[in-house]
Amino acid sequence: MYKYYESGCELTGTWDEPLSLNTGYLCDPAFKEYVEFFDKYKEITLYFTEGLERVNSDEYKYALAYFKYAIDLENDWISNLFVTDNDKKGELVKLNKLNGEKLRRSKEIDSYAKACLKVAHDGLLSKIRHEPYRTRGLKDGLQTLPYIVAYIGASNCAKDELFKRFRDEFEELIERIDFTEEQQTLIHILLKKYTQPEESLELKPSDEVEPDEYLCERYETALKRCSSGLKSYEVPYI
Known part of the structure; x- marks a missing residue:
């Protein structure tokens, strides 16, 4: 259930089953901006849901684009939560x-x-630890790091605690293993990407998302499954 705040009163309802109100306000110019604000909030939820569903399909790298887009949408939404009103001259102003x-x-x-x-x-490190998958793990690193850098931002990597943790884990791991000449070449490339990160990838949702009348149900289902699947990573259940 989700909370609707109106005139200091707290009511409950869902997006799929709205409260039984006169829907005439949807066409009322006085409420037009509020309806648009709510539609934008649902759009944010839609992209968040798409990301969750990508995670539930084990498409972790592709989920990042939807999460990042949802965050960008929300930041814009919060910063633009102004409604217009008439000033003393009768002109509309924010x-x-x-x-x-x-x-x-x-x-x-x-x-x-x-x-x-x-x-x-964690997946690429696990492969590097096991000799039969070691080369594959190093090559996975070359594919995965651009996504990590794209999400965190190359300019933020030097001070980002998570990126520093990734770099330290990789450096500690390679010190304990004897690598082949081919693997040494891959390691050299990876070390440069860890120590001198550059943005070579722009995170964009791979598919356009369409409004969904069952968004609330999709959101709840995807969130519950995703939070359970990522429980060891201490994700919140909103």
Whole structure:
């Protein structure tokens, strides 16, 4: 169930089964902006849901684009929560700033994205530890690191705790293993990417998403399954 805040009263309902109200307000110019704000909130949820469903399909790297897009949408949404009103001259001006902080989920969405980064990085390290998969793990690293850097941002990697942890884990691991000449070449390339990260990839959702009348049900199902699957990474259940 989700909370609707109106005139200080707290009501409950779902997006799929709205409250039994006169829907005439949807066409009322006085409520037009509020309806648009809610539609944008649902769009944010839609991209978050798409990301969760990618995770549930083990498409961790591709989920990042949807999570990042949802966060960007929400930041824009929060910063533009103004409604217009008439000034003394009768002209429309932006006067009232609405408080959307209670509905902000950027931190939680970021937690799921960071969990995806950890899953992908843990996977390549696991392969490197096992000799039959070692070369494959190093090559996976060349494919995975651009996604990690793209999400964190190359300019942020030097101070980002998660990226520093990834780099330290990789460096500690390769010190304990004897590699072939081919593997040494791959390691040299990877070390450069860890120590001198460059953005070579732009995260973009691979598919356009369409409005969904069953969004609430999809969101709840995807969130429950995803939070359970990533439980060891301590993701929140919103």
